[in-house]
Amino acid sequence: MTRKHLLSSADLSRDEVEAILDTAASMHDVQRREVKKIPTLRGRTVINLFFEDSTRTRSSFEIAGKWMSADTINITGKGSSTSKGESLRDTVKTICAMAVDALVIRHSASGACHQVAQWVDASVINAGDGTHEHPTQALLDAYTLRQRLGSLDGRHIVIVGDLAHSRVFRSNVITLGRLGARVTVVAPPTLMPSGIGDWSARDGFATSWDLDQTLYAASPGDRPDAVMMLRVQRERMSGGFFPTEREYTAGYGLTRERLTRLYAATPDLPILHPGPMNRGLEISAEAADATSSAILDQVSAGVAVRMAVLYHLLAGETEAAA
Amino acid sequence: MTDVLIKGAKVLGDNAADILVRDGMIAQIGSIGSTRSSGERDGARLTVVDADGLVVLPGLVDLHTHLREPGREDAETVASGSAAAAAGGFTAVLAMANTSPVTDTAEAAERVLDLGRAAGLVDVQPIGAVSKGLAGAELAELGLMARSRAAVRVFSDDGRCVHDARLMRRALDYLKPFGGVISQHAQDPHLADGTACCHEGEVSGRLGLPAWPAVAEDVIVARDVQLARHTGSRVHVAHVSTAASVEIIRWAKAQGIAVTAEVTPHHLALGTELLAGYDPVFKVNPPLRPDADRAAILAALVDGTIDAVATDHAPHARHDKEHAFPDAAFGMLGLETALAVLAEVAVRPGLLTWAQLAQRMSFAPARIAGLAGHGRPVAVGEPANLVLLDPDATWTVDRAASQSLSRNNPWHGRTLPAPVVATFLRGECTAYRGRVRGQFDPEEIA
Known part of the structure; x- marks a missing residue:
């Protein structure tokens, strides 16, 4: 792979996704060793530039870089969002003047990573841009699902929740689609992204306003092979997208009752959530902690997948790519 | 001489x-x-x-120019904007009121007028704010601006919509004695708030950009033509960008309501899909629209439903465009390219003759603005x-x-x-x- 940036999940072909996931599997083995450090990125500098709060993504990128012997530095701050502050271009040009190899960027604005990639020489990795994309999350979700289900060809993955504001959804429909999965996305009409009708038709995924119809499809072939619950972003709910949390849970939550009914058909159904969870809102405690829950597996996969991404984007320049 | x-x-x-x-x-x-x-x-x-x-052709007249002076002389001055206008074939421009301070007093209007005269490249006619400070709450001194040396006749809160129906109605009533017109930036602030920056549709959905639905324009245009009918005053719709707005204006004109409208070269020629690369040069308000809207506004310009072409020339300092797309400033340059873009989209395809284009870029805008000496026959x-x-x-x-x-x-x-x-x-x-x-x-x- 000779890719420089990872800005969108659409950047990656199926072969590239599979190469990253295969590398991630061997990185996962590294994680289980007593001494976890490998020398692959020795002498390289990776900056985690987080303009927006993050715990798991930032720390997993940091650990990934450190285990690969890169010098990783975290820069956080919420600046650069007003016309009075320093421009984004000035901020990243300043940082890159310090001879940086890669910028891992989280920003509250959609497209920020695309713009930065035009301005700097370093590799840019999108660690979540606004309500646009989160490609490494989609890769770690795909990794987790492959661990549970094997090949994703023809598998039916159901994604439920606040699609309008979800960068996880936007990246996942692309990456899961690349791997041959059938995807159905479920949300109330007010939390569907604009233009979803044309978009889903063009990209070959299904949409629904009815969670129960999707989960308990009459035909066994249409039942889900995995369910991914998305976080309801309370901080973005000022517009009154639904009347009450109680009503949301009744329509779109993975409640204990829904879990019981799902388990009757598929006892080992993988349940995913990108976190952080609102327990009791989009996911019940029973579902989050269920035996088939893959939520902690996702976190664990996060480090391995990010090691693999750093490897494919950075190590290829100094040694033969895997 | x-x-x-x-x-x-x-x-x-x-x-x-x-x-x-x-x-x-x-x-x-x-x-x-x-x-x-x-x-x-x-x-x-x-x-x-x-x-x-x-x-x-008769010298072009622009109903909608942002000259940025006073306040943002790093982006444009009355002199530099006048130069751009002259280079683009204009002999008169109307300078929008959203400067800092806002053109909401006679003194502020006269100052812009005088800066224009000092530059001496085009006639610079100030537009006055409808509301004090563009705040949308209280009427600005419309009468004093009208009686000033600047003789202001066009009023606009452009950049913002006069969204309070009562304020809009009062303004329309109040300016009757001096024959003023309100140029409305039609944007319902609840349906499209200040963050909205991409036409609502598949592109905004995919890009995850705050959506600016066409209906946020349509509902204000529909309301304002009714207020124009009710008050008997003139409403001018700035930068019409949607097919439904065009239908409402067409209907209103058929009823004899005193409504006029303008369209920008960029809304005619540039489409939503250009936002795919997140380049803030394409960030403009209202946003670039899909092909169906563009076809409708072009047809309306050709059939006369839309009276005029206006540039909405909106210069910005480089650093104000180098933020992330949602944080960058709205607007694009237009004075030097307007005639050429209209030649490209309307004259070359045979939709408008040069004489018809002159109607829309000189005669009609001069008439709407009440500018003597411009938009006159070549005679x-x-x-x-x-x-x-x-x-x-x-x-x-x-x-x-x-x-x-x-x-x-x-x-x-x-x-x-x-x-x-x-x-x-x-x-x-x-x-x-x-x-x-x-x-x-x-x-x-x-």
Whole structure:
């Protein structure tokens, strides 16, 4: 792979996704060793530039870089969002003047990573841009699902929740689609992204306003092979997208009752959530902690997948790519 | 003052004629064959301009220009914006009120007027704010602005919508004694708030950009034509961008309601899909719309439902466009490219003749704004406000070559038809091939 940036999940072909996931599997083995450090990125500098709060993504990128012997530095701050502050271009040009190899960027604005990639020489990795994309999350979700289900060809993955504001959804429909999965996305009409009708038709995924119809499809072939619950972003709910949390849970939550009914058909159904969870809102405690829950597996996969991404984007320049 | 003889220009694109300009007025039109070269004639200096193959139109009038002075002189000044206007073939521009401080007093309006006169490249007519500080709460001093030396007749909170129906109604009532008009930036702030920056549809959904639905414009246009009917006052719809707005305006005109409308070159020519690369040069308010809307507003411009083309020239300092897309400033340059873009989208495809384009870029905007001396026929006894363009040439837009102080030019690198050759303001050549008075040798045009 000779890719420089990872800005969108659409950047990656199926072969590239599979190469990253295969590398991630061997990185996962590294994680289980007593001494976890490998020398692959020795002498390289990776900056985690987080303009927006993050715990798991930032720390997993940091650990990934450190285990690969890169010098990783975290820069956080919420600046650069007003016309009075320093421009984004000035901020990243300043940082890159310090001879940086890669910028891992989280920003509250959609497209920020695309713009930065035009301005700097370093590799840019999108660690979540606004309500646009989160490609490494989609890769770690795909990794987790492959661990549970094997090949994703023809598998039916159901994604439920606040699609309008979800960068996880936007990246996942692309990456899961690349791997041959059938995807159905479920949300109330007010939390569907604009233009979803044309978009889903063009990209070959299904949409629904009815969670129960999707989960308990009459035909066994249409039942889900995995369910991914998305976080309801309370901080973005000022517009009154639904009347009450109680009503949301009744329509779109993975409640204990829904879990019981799902388990009757598929006892080992993988349940995913990108976190952080609102327990009791989009996911019940029973579902989050269920035996088939893959939520902690996702976190664990996060480090391995990010090691693999750093490897494919950075190590290829100094040694033969895997 | 030098006399000018423009030889062989096609008047409004029709028959070629010679035009003699004396004392700032058109003195003679027809075959003025004897004189072929510049020099002394009847004791006066005569400049002869060879306009063979060129088209002469009345000087263009822009209903919607942001000149940024006072307040953001790093982005544009009245002088630099006037230069861009002259280079683009304009002889008059209306300067929007959203400067800092806002043009909401007689003194502020007179200041803009005086800055325009000092620059002397185009007539700069200030637009007054509808509400104090554009805050949308209390009426600005409409009457004092109207009675000032600036004689303000067009009022607008542009950049913001006058969204309070009661305030809009009061303003429309209040300006009746002096025949004013409100130019409305139609954007319901609840349906499209200040963050909205991408037409609501598949592109905004995929890109995850805050959506600006067409209906946020449509509902305000629908309301305002009813307020125009109720008050009997005039409403002008700024930068119409949607198919439904066009339908409402068409209906309103059929009812005899006093509504006029403008469209920008960029809404005609540029589509939503350009946002895919998140380049803030394409961030504009209202946003670039899909093909169906663009086709509807072009058809409406052709059939006369939309009266005028206006640039919404919106210069921005480079650093204000180098934020993340949602944080970057709204707006794009337009004065120097408007004529060429309209030539590209309307004249070349045979949708409008040059004479019809002159209606929409000179006569109608001058009439809507109540500007005397502009938008006049090319005829003896009229002020010599003229633009010469080359209908058969093409040019490649270079943002670095702009007269504007800003570089947010969405047309950069594009090859467009019909470059402006020369602009005359009351007989004086204000711009010649992209350069303005002082940047070219007057001998060059002869």
